[in-house]
Amino acid sequence: MATLKPTILISKSSISSCKCSKPQRGLIVAATISSTPRSRVGDISLPGIRASYKLELHRFSDEKQLMSTMIKRNDQGVNGGVDPLIVAELYSILEAVADRVEMHRNICEQRSNWNSLLLTSINGLILAAATMVGIASVCGGAPAPAPAPALKLSSTILYVGATGLLSVMNKIQPSQLAEEQRNATRLFKQLQNQITTVLSMGNFTSFDVKELMEKVLALDKAYPLPLLGAMLEKFPEHVEPAVWWPERRRKQPKKSAGFNGWNRKLEEEMREIVNIMERKDERDYLRLSEKALKLNKFLAVAAPVLTGLAAVGSALVGSPSDGGWAAVVGVAAGALASVMNTVEHGGQVGMVFEMYRSNAGFFKMMEDTIAWNLREEDLERRENGEVLEMKVGLQLGRSLSQLRDLAAAAGGEDQFASKLF
Template sequence: MHDIIGRQRDNWNHLLLHSTNSLTLAASVMAALAPAAPGVVALKASAGVLLASAAVTMAAVNKIQPSQLAEEQRNATRLWRELERDLRAALALGAPATTTKDDVQEAMDRVLALDAAYPLPLLPGMLEKFPKAVEPARWWPRRRAAQPKRSRSLGRRGSASGNNGWTQDLEEEMRGILRVIKAKDEQEFLRVGKLVLNLNRGLAVAGPALAGTAALASVFIGSGEAGAWASGAAVLGGALAAAVNTMEHGGQMGMLFELLRNCAGFYRKIQEDIEANLGEPNLERREGGEVFATKVALKLGRSLSDLKQFRKMASPSIRDEDIEEFAGKLF
């Protein structure tokens, strides 16, 4: 269903973009021809109606942001398929024999969190398109009450014996990665996301305003001395409105903002996974150290040997401002 609706809303974006631009440009041509045409009243009335219709259409489309809606559903489709693969893998490994109520509850929490993160309904219930604060997207459930911090050491440095694959070196690597993700990767996507949001907000206001101004100017076409400048104002306003609309929806600013939010959410999830493992005092209840390190490396687009360079980042003597490299290399 998410896949089908995502395709539908992507079609909406293309259809509404071309339809609105056609209305606006046709009205601009009419406004340009009106002063020299015998039927000036009919042309200016048609231009005014078309420009007013374009302004209303732009305002409605800017409110729902079809390209952002399509990106939401694309992400939802990907995450639902990932959840399905996880459950099928658990069943294939014979997990039902050891499944507990907590496992079932965890799976249900993931389903409900994903359903809330990417709603299907358009109105009401869709995500806010112009939020006051840019936050990472969240499609995973809130974790249970935090585990107490570790109080015992791992013993001999570099030893993995009896520690479920966890060593002091690995913990330092994970703490270094955690710090870099918080200071660099997530903040970079949120910063750029805020810039895109502000640009999109400005374009969303400018398009209908220009089309509305052009519609108002078309009323004065053919009215004595004001007719000449009114025609030019209507043509210029209509052309600029079409350009702004193309920049906003042809450039898919809403999709770009949603993409940046999801990238920030991707790094936020890695943070929480690392924090959950480091915060678990019982090493046997953690995910296997070597397996977990491999998963983190793959998500960041790095090799296991690349993770060692982050060990020094765990030191409090290094300031966040001095960190130059990003943790992720995929995007």
């Protein structure tokens, strides 16, 4: 730093003392700067100067490229390549989707907290009531039976309160609600990435805007936020795959002619993969969903019944009709209800049911996507065949060679299509 100061002072003094015209001053400044020894600047050993200098150059280069890209896109929009109104609509949809991602994430955390807090609170109420019933039965035969009525009344109130809370908790299934919002968050993030990709590619039309709007509304319908009125049925009569995608419409034909990446071999391969997914993967997850639903129904009914029975037993402790069985019922039914509540909500059986149902919906969506492309006779309206094959392979966790081997296998009876789930 000491080697630089004299040069800088001389430059300033020479510039201030020079009483010449402006062009001559510029020449003097340039000559003074050029006369500064450059080797001394390179010899300065201050940490981070070279790195920061390179970072500034890199940042300047990135900003220059970004500005040139923006100017180019703006020129395209002015010249008719991209409609600015469509760009504004796409950005509006992108902002709405980003807001929904945050909303579903926050509500997922809230409902997950509901599940843990209600589980702990209800189990605490049940175990406290069972303890009071046991103490009341012992105090009833003691010389001083005064504590027995108070303990009986307290245990009965606790059991009745636990029964009401259990009924509400089993009706709304907080763990299943949290899983629904978790799936919605993931799907809205996926849609957000799709919109970003469309914007970056630049070849979008008003059809893309309508399609993305339909996807947003379909997700809102599949995973509603409110509980009252719009909540999904937690104990349906028939288990069906989750559906979060809209009805597919015919796409506009592409400008590029040809087979669009499709051939007869690829069509046969895609048909066989659809058959395997429908026969093996989707059906297996629906079967698991039905088992989880049956278990959840049993636990949701049995736990409140047991707490209600325990409330009756606690109220009859020490009564003339009590033959010694009331205390046993009050304690045993309460303990068993606590175990069932822990299995149902601690094990998150509702969440498991929703997870299996969503997995079945995932395979259903893939089947619909492939079947829609195969039904479309106009090849230019289809999605590119090579791109679709790669997407299917990635979603199933298989390479392209593995995907073709799966389709070539005779019947595929012993194999599932997916290696991920």
